[in-house]
Amino acid sequence: xxxxxxxxxxxxxxGAGISAESGIKTFRASDGLxxxxxxxxxxxxxxxxxxxxxxxxxxxxxxxxxxxxxxxANAAHIALAKLEREFSGSLLVVTQNIDNLxxxxxxxxxxxxxxxxxxxxxxxxxxxxxxxxxxESESKCECCQMAGTLxxxxxxxxxxxxxxxxxxxxxxxxxxFIAIGTSGNVYPAAGFVQAASQAGxxxxxxxxxxxxxxxxxxxxxxxxxxETVPMWVEEVLSA
Ligand code: OAD
Numbered sequence: 001x002x003x004x005x006x007x008x009x010x011x012x013x014x015g016a017g018i019s020a021e022s023g024i025k026t027f028r029a030s031d032g033l034x035x036x037x038x039x040x041x042x043x044x045x046x047x048x049x050x051x052x053x054x055x056x057x058x059x060x061x062x063x064x065x066x067x068x069x070x071x072x073a074n075a076a077h078i079a080l081a082k083l084e085r086e087f088s089g090s091l092l093v094v095t096q097n098i099d100n101l102x103x104x105x106x107x108x109x110x111x112x113x114x115x116x117x118x119x120x121x122x123x124x125x126x127x128x129x130x131x132x133x134x135x136e137s138e139s140k141c142e143c144c145q146m147a148g149t150l151x152x153x154x155x156x157x158x159x160x161x162x163x164x165x166x167x168x169x170x171x172x173x174x175x176x177f178i179a180i181g182t183s184g185n186v187y188p189a190a191g192f193v194q195a196a197s198q199a200g201x202x203x204x205x206x207x208x209x210x211x212x213x214x215x216x217x218x219x220x221x222x223x224x225x226x227e228t229v230p231m232w233v234e235e236v237l238s239a
Pocket of ligand 1: 043157181184209211
């Protein structure tokens with residue numbers, strides 16, 4: 001990053017890569033989740049209708065280490081929380097991750113566009129509830145008092161991501177956009193770099209390798225998020 005560049009408004013998009021060093025598997029790595037489960041089975045509304053037990057078990061397994069706090073924020077999450085505290089301009093973290101590691105690190109201004117593993121939703125009332133235990137097919141919902149109406153508050157394929165108006169508003173007015181640890185395979189998040197770039201933002205990508213949308217970025221920082229993000233944050237804060 002150019003040291004003479006002094007941003008006023010930053011949008012940070014994070015993906016599975018930022019949580020990889022905390023021990024949460026990414027989606028598209030050769031050892032990723034999709035190897036064990038087909039996307040259609042565990043991440044679509046149709047899969048949930050077909051086999052709610054399987055889908056609930058899948059997310060229960062992902063939720064457990066977060067509840068037990070056996071996975072924790074790493075140096076990248078911690079650096080972004082520090083940036084939010086110390087940066088004098090505006091800063092928004094948009095994450096595709098359903099874990100709570102940004103919050104564990106202390107970030108406050110975080111939008112989970114693909115939902116949150118620690119939330120569940122009633123399919124009858126659409127009310128969102130905190131979720132700190134397994135969801136079972138027979139779990140009774142506290143708002144409708146019925147069993148079998150709860151689902152993970154996760155955006156599945158074919159569903160609309162959350163907070164889109166707020167995100168596009170922030171993208172259209174930021175002067176620095178940075179994407180960290182995301183492969184650029186899944187839209188609309190993969191298109192955020194183009195929206196920010198068209199609005200005049202300087203765009204940086206941090207990843208272990210080129211992503212599907214690398215060509216749209218002005219600058220690439222290659223390396224592990226746990227090492228590169230803290231260095232980048234120090235550069236921004238000292239600019
Ligand atoms: P992916 O698994 O597709 O990509 C993870 C990216 O992180 C890859 O580009 C890796 O190169 C990079 N990466 C891995 N380890 C890293 C590290 N230590 N430091 C930096 N980068 C690293 O994950 P996402 O792009 O987040 O959606 O996937 C997007 C969406 O696809 C997910 O939110 C999920 C999935 O389907 C839903 O479930 C709705």
